[in-house]
Amino acid sequence: MRKQIISGLAAIAALAACATAPEPALPQFAADVPAPVASVDPRVKFKDGERYLRDLSANLGIPREDICKELSRYDCMTDAFRIVLGGVEAPNLLVNEPIENAALTSPIAVDRVALHVCSNRVRMDREDPAEAVLFKAGAFGADGRARTPDAEWLNATADAIYGSILMRSPSEREIQNLAAYYTQVADGRAANSPDVAADWVTLSCFAVASSLEAVFY
């Protein structure tokens, strides 16, 4: 198991090197370059639910107390998924230590949290375009007419998604992946619909926010 995690997350471990690296010139689209040499003893840790939500809260500009509510009432971490997401609750549940093995429902809970957060962010972006973080108007509505988003808008939005959630620039391949994914989201629907674009932003955000790099550190 350890080896599987190590191999699957070797690239993530390389991020540790970023902390002390001098800041390079600002790239527009970073070309695919070889990853830094992977640590021979990577120690990748699961973000417990609270750390995960706080990261998303800070990165996406949503107050922690509002970022994820089940049934519009219960905080996703504190009330709903605290234990399955690696938290503890000693006073009432007598759980003094995080669960050692992931619960069957842990990955589903992570997905729910990511979908909650991203749906919220896009909803907020649409309600207040001036303060938008991910779903910026761009190709839509500037002249009162919707049109199919161009490559520049797709690339810039993909860049914003990666930058906001993972705090790094995406690679060329990652941008291409997300941009190409638009076609899949628009399949069978009008490609120039703002709703399609909003769905693409929400689901791209979800995919990145629930990726291994976002869930582990």
Add this chain to the structure above:
Amino acid sequence: MTRHLSRRNFLRTASLGATGAFIAARAPQDAFAQEVMIERAKNPRFLIVLSSFGGANQVDAFLSRRESEVPNAKTLNAYPDDMVQTIGEFRAIDMKGPSIGAIPAAFTANQSNFVRKHNNDMMVVTHTGTSVNHFVAQQRSINGNAAWKGRTLQEAVALTYGAGYAIPNVHLVNGTGFTERGTDNTLPAYVYGERAPTPNLWPLSLDGYRGIAGAPDRKLFEAARKFRNERLDPPPTSSARSAAASGSSTGPTSGAMHCAAWRPRISSPS
């Protein structure tokens, strides 16, 4: 947590579920045993584990003794005759009081309702053991101190009757030894107890989509999961696995990381 938890691993477990998980987990093992277990699981038994513990005489409640039946009733743990109800093969005591011993907390315990409702499905197993503390004693009461190859009683039942089902062993139990996992790590994932720490909200964690306001269509959501698993988090290549296992450099990898600090390059809406 660190050692066992990866999204892909637990996602795989969750998504396979049912027979897929069973077959995947057991494939290398005896084929005949698999057939037997699948056949047996056509009449599955689902465990919902509750825990009652503490100094409330739960242990003797279902088998409580009347004072008239006990020679030394004044010194032993027996109850007035009229308090002890016989229901089927069991007994029950309804109690109500202003305090629990020295603890000033009023309580009401209507055990007879529970026994009356469930006595046809009940079994009481007595257990005598010693331990240095409650937690270990609770563990030993379900694992027999490694009597069943390190499996707990619940795991043994789930293994026998739960094959082909995603969650045949649910624990509405927290923070006690009664929910501790056994030491046999070779069992299929579905066998191990699944904790439901907050039973009222736990069902939400059985579906990654249902009930989330403003989310895109479910089909799109499922496609997004697939996109993530196959494009953003592709399974490591065999060469990457080998390199990681040997501790050597992985060289270029899919989705290579960049140390460049991110700055928004998206322009404000016009």
